[in-house]
Amino acid sequence: MGSWYHPWAAALRIARRDALRAKGRSALVLAMIALPIVGVSAADLTFRSSELSADQRLTRQIGAADARLSPSGLDGPVLQHPDGEHFAPVGGYEKYRPGKEKAQPLKSALPAGAKAAEDTTGHIKVRTTHGLLQSDLRELDVHDPLTRGLFTLDRGRLPRGPGEVIATQAFLDASGLHVGSAVSMRGATAPYRIVGAYELPSKLKNTELLALPGTLFAPLEAALRAEGGSGLPGPTTTSYLVSVGGGEGFTWNMTKEANAKGALVLSRAVALRPPADSEVPLFKEQRKEQYEPVSGGGEVTRKAVLATVVGLAMLEVCLLAGPAFAVGARRSRRQLGLVGANGGNRRHVRSVVLSGGLVIGAVAAVSGTALGVALTLGLRPVLEEQLGARFGGFVVRPLELLGIALLAVLTGLLAAVAPAVTASRQTVLASLTGRRGIRRANRVLPVLGLLAVLGGAAIAVYGTGYRVSPNVVAGGSALAELGIVALTPVLVGVFGRLGGLLPLAPRLALRDAVRNRGRTAPAVAAVLAAVAGTVAVSTYQHSQDVQARHEYTADLPAGSGYLLADSDLGRKEVPALREALAKDLPLGVRADVDRLVAGNPNCARGSTDPGCGRVTLITPKEARCPLWEAENGPASFPPDQARTLRQDPRCAMPEHHAQLDPVVADEKLLAVLAVTDPGSAAALKDGRAVSFDGRNVKDGKVTLRIVTDEAAAGQGAGQGAGQGAGQPAGKRAEPPGQDKVLSVHQAPASAEGWGFTLVVPPAAAKAAGLSTAPAGSYFSLDGKAPTERRQRLEGDIDRLGADAHFKIEEGYQGRSSLGVLALSVFAGLVTIGAAGIATGLAQADSEADLKTLAAVGAAPRVRRTLSGFQCGVVALMGVVLGSAAGILPAVGLRLTQEREQERLVRHGIEMGYATLRDTELYVPIAVPWETLAGLLVLVPLGAALLAALVTKSGGALARRAAG
Structure with missing residues (x-):
């Protein structure tokens, strides 16, 4: 035991004393290792605490009761999933007909005596x-x-x-x-x-x-x-x-009895002890997979993001702490030389340096975990507010925290391996005299680095497949980044060729960096690793934001809006509403709109009472979607044919839905909608209608049907142009009524109708004998509408006693994820820390050069300038290489997301609800050029200024060397 115990005990004592002696350097390394431990431990505690048990979740849904009975919204009996959320009518939706059965009161489903x-x-x-x-x-x-x-x-x-x-x-x-x-x-x-x-x-x-x-x-x-x-x-x-009392609670048999009366049940007993699939009638009629959540659902991408970020964070810490240990080893060269001079061999020297990593890692593990616990406790209210839910309790998993703490110790040891090997290879004479010796370039390492870059990139791309573990993406990205680290000495030499283009001070700094690659490469690798993490996170976040902006569906052009009466009964207040709108908001254009009415003008919109009517736009039979013309809807076709028909342009779903359609308005509405087609504006001025959907136009005309008795029409809704918006399960009969044929101008395909399919000018409506009623106004703003002005308008609407719907389209508002924001801040802090370590390393290793400058009479300004440029050059090289390295993991994550979305679309096509628009995936990889530009300028500039400020103008050592 003594053969290994006593040398390690001595090495640990030396490492502890050395850490206490160099408190600043030790604190820096400690912070670098502890920082991710704080984040990981806090994230673990937050996740476990926010994760509700099944009983806690049920208590928040049904309180202390045995079950909650809710209406299904269907008229007859239902079959439900044990989870109480998914259900279907008996016989399936294909055979379900609303109104065929009379819905029973929910109270009748309560068990006797409950x-x-x-x-x-x-x-x-x-x-x-x-x-x-x-x-x-x-x-x-x-x-x-x-x-x-x-x-x-x-x-x-x-x-x-x-x-x-x-x-x-x-x-x-x-x-x-x-x-x-x-x-x-x-x-x-x-x-x-x-x-x-x-x-x-x-x-x-x-x-x-x-x-x-x-x-x-x-x-x-x-x-x-x-x-x-x-x-x-x-x-x-x-x-x-x-x-219900008793020990069994609300059983599955009770649930099925309630289902027979049209009620849905969320039962504590059933949720905690679900029945076998063979006992669930719903699974006998329809496949269970149809009611299971689609596997993945973003989970694969989230796991890939987590694995990649955690992997890169650990790699960053190793690369950042490694140079810091190298600084310590070089500052302790004489001490390590004395170990060798007193009979210590290379193994003893390595154990001293490794003990430094072990000591720092152990302290970082304890302090990082403790800070993580304290941070979670202190930020618990803030976290709960951000999540929108209270934690189930403060849950601590000791084994998980122990694993995180051991990760810190392992990180400290790994970070000290390279400095330990380097220190052990130096001779005793070189260590005692401070000579650096001759360093030969390693020709094998660049080859291995190139292979690692190519292999890591291939692995990361392969890992983007959905069926492959997301950890493969993280592993491939880390391997490629290690390859770039291995190539760093060669790449530093490539940068050195640019020295002839620079002024004197930066040229000297660059040549010094190239000449001392053993010192420069670890510092560049440290900055590289930190910047790569920053670029990976910001690129992924920016790409998601670009995709969200592309997928955002606006109701109107940005800066436009509408104020519409909620029902026909409120039309008397419309003139006052329009006046309030003009008074309270800075309007650019106000387009007053009317609605077409039929039958009793006092009927509420959508009323089916006798005498009530409506005006509907008729689509020619040849332009109607075959899926909705069949007797049983899509169920009338084989699955393959139904999937093909969904891609038919006649079955295209509308991207927008207007509040009124058709609408009566003049050419001002086109200005609000930003429609610049001169033909459309001229048509409205000439009294002709304008169509935005060619499916409704035949021979330059459209047909409006006046249904004057909605009760007689029953369920026979007319075939409107807006097919795809809530289509029924079966064929709809033609509604009876009087047809009005209008001449129409078809707007070009490039003109966005924003959900309007037909705009009828007042003159055309009057000429056709169509009755109208004031509905409200669409408008565009001339400037901004702050919240105070909006609240004033809402107050005026309230004082008028009118029911009105008011909205302003603000366009896409960038969304920021709290988690991604935290990762970005973390990566930025580590980048700054990397620059600080690089500064310390450059100064420690170039101290002899600074003494020489002082000896030959160089002014303090020259020494500060050279020191600043030395560190700035290192930081600039690290930022350039890190920016290139950080793109790969972001690309891998985005490709993972694209594969996942493709799978979801395929699933939607197989299930029959995906349309042509759903197949047009857009998963961009967008580089945040502003972030990269900021890194390229701010990090090197900050590192240079930091080095210049901390460089001593003179000092005893410099004067002693000069003398």
Whole structure:
């Protein structure tokens, strides 16, 4: 035991004393190793704490009840998945016909003798200090034990009777109200008092008001009806929290009995102990795979990102800490020489340097893990707010944290391997005298580096296949980066050929760097590794942003909007709405629009009451989608033929959906829509309609059908131009009515209609005998519309008592992921740390050159300039090489994402819901040139300034050398 124990014990003591003696260098290396450990341990704790157990998740959904019964929305019995989310009507949707059976009351599905608590939800606009806010409303007996776990009361008290509500903190923040404030719903005759604040543990950002059963919706509906309205503006949904007693809970047999009455069930017993597939009737009628989540769903890409980032982070730390240990080894050359002079061999010298890595790694493991725990605890509220959900608890997995800590120790040891080998190879005389000796270039290493670059790139590209582990992408990227590191000495020599083009000081610095490649290459590799991580993260993030911008579907051109009355009943307020719009917003162009009406003008839009009607655009039979003309819809065709027909241009889904279509308007609407076709504007001025969908045009004309009795038309909706928007399962009959034929100008394919298929000028509508009613206005802004002006408009709409829909299209808003942002910040900090290490290494190894300059009388400014350029050159070479190295992992990750999206599209085509537009994948690889330019300028400049500032102007050593 003593043959290995005592030398290592002595080496550890020497390493500990050396670390304490050089506190600055030790702290720098410690920070480099501990920084990723802090991040990884904090991420592990956050993930495990945010991961809810099955019982915790059920408690947040059904409280302390055995089950929750919810309406399925179908008229007859259903078959459901054990998870309570997926379901289908008995016989499948192909045979389901709405209205064929009468839906049973949800309460009839409750088991006999069960205790139940009613939970009703709805939506309405609520008056706030700023104006109007769309909010959720809820009625629930919060005093019932079954509701325990659904919400958490933060402060105040629970409501005790009518006129009292509690509000989520998100509602209070958005509304500007507080506990004790009075709040009123739009249309209510009396305000409610907010007596408490609560939160929904899994929905922290929900704006919601909660009252006792019977105290909110019934009085509000009565007040709205008393004012002549039709009741609540939106539907309410009622579900039941159920307790059946006994030890088995709400069993699978009970669930199937409730399904037979049209109810869906989320049962605690079934979710925790799901039945066998053979006992699930849904799986007997349809494939289970149809109701399983599509495997992957972005998970493959997320795993690839995580594996790549973690792998590169560990590689960065090794490359960054390695030069720092090299600095320490060179500063301790005399001490290591004394070890050899006193009988120590190469193994003992290596053990001293390796012990330094072990000591620093162990301290980094303990401090990094402790900081990770403290950081997670301190940032837990912030993390929960960002995630929008409370943690299930603070979960610590000791084995996982131990593994992370051991990773720090291993990183410290690996980082010290190269300096240890280098130090052990020096002779005792060279160590004691400070001579560097003759260093021969290694001709094998560049060849191995080139092979590693090519092999790593090939492995990374191969790893982008979906069925290949995402770790392959990370491994290939790391191997290629190691290859570039191995090529660094050769590449430094290539940079040296540019020295003749530079001024004196940078030329001397570059030649010094090339002459001392043994010192320059590790420093360049350190900066290379850090910059590669920064470039990889930023390139991946920028590429995702470009893709999201491309995939974003705007409703209107950016800076345009609309203000439309919500129903025909609100047309009397439209002139006042238009005036408020012009008063409150900076308008560029305002296009007033009308809607076509038929039958009783007092009917609400979409009403099927007797005497109510509509005007629908008829698509010629030859231009209609065959899928929707068949008796049973897509089910009438073999799967292969149905997939082919979905790619037919006649079956193309509309990219946009207009609020009104057809619409009555003049040429101002084209200006708002940014349609520059002069023929379209001229047609509207001449009284001709303009079509944006050629499928509706035949021989230069379109047909509008006036359906004057919607009840007689039944389910026979006319074949409109907007096919693909909510198509039925079977063929639709032609609606009866009177046809009006209009001359039309077909807009060119390059003109974006923004969901409008037909624009009819007022003169053409009047000439055809079509009735119109004012609907509102579309507009373009002349400048910006800040939130204060928007709230003022909402307030004016409220004072008018009108139901109106208002929106401004702001265009794509760049989205930033909190995780990617954190990775970018981390990579940037490591890059700065790399520059700092490179500075220290250059100064430590070029100290003799600086003494020589002082001895020959060089001014302090010259020494500072040369030192700054030395470090700046190293940093610049590292940034250039790191930028090239960082592109590879980003390309690998994007290719992984592209393969995954291709698989999802194939799955959609096989299932029959993918269309021609879905097959047009766009997964770009976009380089963030601004970021690269910033790195190329800021990192070398910062490193040069840092080196110049810390370089001593003179000093005892310099004067002693000169003397």
